[in-house]
Amino acid sequence: MLRPVHRWIWSDFDRRVRKLLLFAEVETDGGRDILRAAEVPPDPLLRRLYLEHAIDELRHGDLFRERGAALLQSSGPRHRTFFSGTPLPGGHGLDDLRVEGEPDHRLLAFLHVAEKAAASRFTIYRECVDDDPPTKAIFEQILRDEVFHMNYTYTQLARVSPESYRWQVWRARASRLWNRYLRLAAAIADLIGGAILTVMYFVLLPPFAWMARRAERRTPPGWTPISREHQDSLTSQY
Amino acid sequence: MKILGISAHYHDSAAALVVDGLPVCAVQEERLSRRKHDAGFPLSAIEWCLDHAGLQPDDLDAVVFYERSMLKFERILTCALRAFPRSWSSFPHAIKNSLGEKVWVRGIISSQLGVPRKKILCTAHHASHAAAAFLTAPTRRAAIITADGVGEWATLTVGHGERKADGSTDITLLREIRFPHSLGMLYSTFTAFLGFNVNEDEYKVMGLAGYGQPTMMDQIGQVIRRTPDGAFALVPDYFEFQTTAGRSYSAKFVELFGPPRKPFDPIDPDTSDGRRFADCAASVQRVLEDTLVDLARTLHAETGLTDLCLGGGVALNGLANARILAESGFERVFVPSAPGDAGCALGAALYADRLYFKNPDREIPDHPFWGPAVDAKELARVASEDSQSVEELDEPALIDRIADELAAGKIVGWMDGASEFGPRALGHRSILAAPHAREMRDRLNRDIKYREDFRPFAPVTPIETADRYFELPPGGARLARFMSGVFPVRPEWRSKLAAITHVDGTARLQALERPMAPRLYALLEAYGRRSGVPVLLNTSFNVAGEPIVNRALEGYSTFRRCGIDALVAGQVVVTKRQGGQA
Numbered sequence: 087m088l089r090p091v092h093r094w095i096w097s098d099f100d101r102r103v104r105k106l107l108l109f110a111e112v113e114t115d116g117g118r119d120i121l122r123a124a125e126v127p128p129d130p131l132l133r134r135l136y137l138e139h140a141i142d143e144l145r146h147g148d149l150f151r152e153r154g155a156a157l158l159q160s161s162g163p164r165h166r167t168f169f170s171g172t173p174l175p176g177g178h179g180l181d182d183l184r185v186e187g188e189p190d191h192r193l194l195a196f197l198h199v200a201e202k203a204a205a206s207r208f209t210i211y212r213e214c215v216d217d218d219p220p221t222k223a224i225f226e227q228i229l230r231d232e233v234f235h236m237n238y239t240y241t242q243l244a245r246v247s248p249e250s251y252r253w254q255v256w257r258a259r260a261s262r263l264w265n266r267y268l269r270l271a272a273a274i275a276d277l278i279g280g281a282i283l284t285v286m287y288f289v290l291l292p293p294f295a296w297m298a299r300r301a302e303r304r305t306p307p308g309w310t311p312i313s314r315e316h317q318d319s320l321t322s323q324y
Numbered sequence: 325m326k327i328l329g330i331s332a333h334y335h336d337s338a339a340a341l342v343v344d345g346l347p348v349c350a351v352q353e354e355r356l357s358r359r360k361h362d363a364g365f366p367l368s369a370i371e372w373c374l375d376h377a378g379l380q381p382d383d384l385d386a387v388v389f390y391e392r393s394m395l396k397f398e399r400i401l402t403c404a405l406r407a408f409p410r411s412w413s414s415f416p417h418a419i420k421n422s423l424g425e426k427v428w429v430r431g432i433i434s435s436q437l438g439v440p441r442k443k444i445l446c447t448a449h450h451a452s453h454a455a456a457a458f459l460t461a462p463t464r465r466a467a468i469i470t471a472d473g474v475g476e477w478a479t480l481t482v483g484h485g486e487r488k489a490d491g492s493t494d495i496t497l498l499r500e501i502r503f504p505h506s507l508g509m510l511y512s513t514f515t516a517f518l519g520f521n522v523n524e525d526e527y528k529v530m531g532l533a534g535y536g537q538p539t540m541m542d543q544i545g546q547v548i549r550r551t552p553d554g555a556f557a558l559v560p561d562y563f564e565f566q567t568t569a570g571r572s573y574s575a576k577f578v579e580l581f582g583p584p585r586k587p588f589d590p591i592d593p594d595t596s597d598g599r600r601f602a603d604c605a606a607s608v609q610r611v612l613e614d615t616l617v618d619l620a621r622t623l624h625a626e627t628g629l630t631d632l633c634l635g636g637g638v639a640l641n642g643l644a645n646a647r648i649l650a651e652s653g654f655e656r657v658f659v660p661s662a663p664g665d666a667g668c669a670l671g672a673a674l675y676a677d678r679l680y681f682k683n684p685d686r687e688i689p690d691h692p693f694w695g696p697a698v699d700a701k702e703l704a705r706v707a708s709e710d711s712q713s714v715e716e717l718d719e720p721a722l723i724d725r726i727a728d729e730l731a732a733g734k735i736v737g738w739m740d741g742a743s744e745f746g747p748r749a750l751g752h753r754s755i756l757a758a759p760h761a762r763e764m765r766d767r768l769n770r771d772i773k774y775r776e777d778f779r780p781f782a783p784v785t786p787i788e789t790a791d792r793y794f795e796l797p798p799g800g801a802r803l804a805r806f807m808s809g810v811f812p813v814r815p816e817w818r819s820k821l822a823a824i825t826h827v828d829g830t831a832r833l834q835a836l837e838r839p840m841a842p843r844l845y846a847l848l849e850a851y852g853r854r855s856g857v858p859v860l861l862n863t864s865f866n867v868a869g870e871p872i873v874n875r876a877l878e879g880y881s882t883f884r885r886c887g888i889d890a891l892v893a894g895q896v897v898v899t900k901r902q903g904g905q906a
Contacts, residue, residue: 107588114869118358118359118869118870121358121881122358124881125875125877125878125880125881126877130706130709130710133706133709133710134710137881137884137885140881140885141885144885151588154588155588155589158586158588158589159586159588159589276420279416279420280416280417280420283415283416283419283420284412284415284416287408287412287415287416288409288412291404291405291408292408294405295405295406295408295409297405298402298405298406298408299405299406299408302406306551307501307502307505307551307555307556307557308501308551308552308553308554308555308557309499309500309501309551309553309554309555310499310500310501310502311498311499312478312481312483312497312498312499312500314496316448317448317451317496317497318679318680320388320445320446320447320675320676320680321445321446322392322446323392323393323394323395323427323429323430323446324392324394324395324398
């Protein structure tokens with residue numbers, strides 16, 4: 087249903103670069119999270135599989151980063167100040183993944199659902215970059231890995247939780263939906279909060295801004311003495 | 325008296341515990357959460373500290389936060405007001421960011437730990453830096469300089485500290501330079517301009533400086549000027565960090581220095597752009613050094629003291645530290661192992677102990693190893709389960725075996741005892757290698773650390789032999805104790821120490837005393853017997869973008885996925901089975 091939107095996103099050079107670099111961060115962060123998982127469980131087989139999975143994700147991050155960087159370098163002066171400050175948005179790839187204290191079956195179900203969702207998105211993206219064979223090749227390579235990730239997580243889930251593995255997958259799906267809802271709600275709240283603060287900024291702040299600037303003019307740069315009482319008072323937050 | 329120190333909410337959160345005047349433990353949150361520069365509330369670090377000491381939160385006499393959050397909020401609000409209406413887009417974010425969590429720090433600590441609010445204290449940010457620098461240093465009286473990006477309002481302070489004969493302690497901060505006039509922010513602005521991450525990659529600017537010449541001093545003179553009272557001021561037109569969090573420098577800055585580097589562009593000093601970037605780095609580095617040396621010289625003349633304690637993130641600049649030692653008149657310069665914000669957790673706790681509760685001074689062990697200890701049995705178990713080659717050797721055999729491996733060009737992951745507090749690996753969580761060939765540096769950058777070609781590696785050598793290979797000024801060995809100074813490699817040794825000699829002929833040396841890390845010291849001696857040069861390349865045990873390893877399992881997983889040949893924890897040695905990496 088959203089294919090035209092994805093095609094529109096990937097058709098633009100800047101957006102494509104931005105997406106690739108964002109994926110690089112997401113895959114790398116996800117890889118680090120899974121790496122953390124590989125350092126926790128007592129089950130040696132799971133630990134080995136998680137490690138392999140983490141290495142794949144970190145490699146995917148590198149692939150995306152190198153491709154994004156190559157596209158950036160191939161761009162002309164139009165893109166010279168494309169990233170002038172912090173280059174990438176923050177955020178963790180698998181930001182819902184809590185490794186410590188999570189039982190194996192929950193972690194495996196989470197990973198399985200996440201990998202399946204990622205695979206379906208990457209399949210669409212692969213189709214959107216027909217005009218860009220190197221990027222398409224990266225998606226193809228990653229999709230092959232995702233199949234392995236989906237399979238091993240499901241197989242291991244069935245092994246560690248033979249009675250309830252289907253239920254665990256459904257539960258992970260529901261949890262994913264709930265988290266999406268929470269993220270959306272938080273984003274809307276953030277938007278509303280931002281709008282209210284912006285209105286307050288223009289309505290309430292002008293006289294205080296005038297006073298602050300006036301006070302600033304009276305304070306020359308250079309050394310300011312430090313009051314001993316202020317330094318020694320540990321009960322005040324001011 | 326049991327005092328917990330906490331730093332959080334900006335970068336490098338940490339917790340430190342002081343019991344009866346002595347540090348018991350200290351750890352950065354990133355080492356436990358495994359998120360580099362983790363700025364979140366350091367609950368894991370606090371829990372570990374309390375567990376390690378066998379305490380419950382109720383047992384604490386005080387919890388000390390490292391800065392005054394409301395004063396910091398005042399600065400953020402004032403800066404937004406001063407920049408009206410240009411600050412309209414950053415204002416909502418700044419307010420939400422502060423009001424969301426940061427200003428309620430007392431309530432957060434109280435609710436997370438269940439301690440009453442009256443037990444929660446706050447030191448001033450730079451007082452925490454000053455305490456971390458002075459109270460951990462083996463000196464009776466010293467001048468103090470702290471410098472970083474910004475604390476509450478202060479960006480740089482000067483003062484002095486004294487341990488008195490009656491056991492009391494005094495730290496007096498005399499004066500400060502206030503935001504937005506900040507050497508740390510100046511350096512960070514160039515860090516952003518050069519395409520690196522602010523608050524993370526400043527050391528890359530220092531590395532890049534070695535490739536350039538300070539040809540842009542005049543331009544930098546236009547963005548920072550000295551004030552008549554001997555301080556300095558940034559010229560606001562060139563900067564935007566004071567009005568927005570999204571961008572550090574203005575269009576006028578770009579007019580002066582040219583287009584910024586794109587973050588993913590390779591840096592090639594042979595191209596004109598590459599030379600310009602390297603020259604920018606060299607110029608801002610020179611300005612930073614000149615300014616700090618001048619401030620230190622003035623403070624030396626004013627106090628007449630022979631020792632100087634440096635704190636704050638700027639004290640991680642080893643080139644500047646070495647010049648301060650050589651040129652300011654101070655005979656000894658002390659920099660703690662964690663001079664940045666993480667170290668403030670320890671500084672805040674010590675400040676409260678000595679100056680607020682007025683407890684008598686106690687001599688603090690002069691080492692950086694306050695973190696969790698490595699469990700060699702855990703490594704042996706996990707590696708055996710994965711069918712890796714695992715050996716448990718007695719001490720002499722292990723040292724000989726590892727020295728042989730290093731002499732054969734192998735790369736060794738070395739974990740020993742408690743982890744370091746601070747950003748440097750000082751011999752307990754290190755990757756070690758032979759320092760002789762340039763190819764070793766390239767191999768480490770390419771196969772192990774996955775980082776830029778231009779970045780140098782550091783050497784470690786016994787303190788007794790340091791002067792043979794490096795040009796150390798008087799007091800240099802002390803500065804090199806925690807790898808806080810950059811010194812020239814003696815010309816006759818540069819070709820034989822090519823992997824650790826930077827392009828400008830310098831190295832960030834660690835001069836090791838036997839009592840601080842006796843096993844690494846023994847390894848250096850054994851390696852020296854084989855190679856004739858008791859110097860090893862010592863880099864932090866991590867790969868790019870990850871915190872230094874903490875537990876044996878983290879060392880093991882790093883070992884499995886990069887080109888490290890052998891891994892040591894305690895008496896256990898693991899080597900890769902045929903087939904290589906995971």
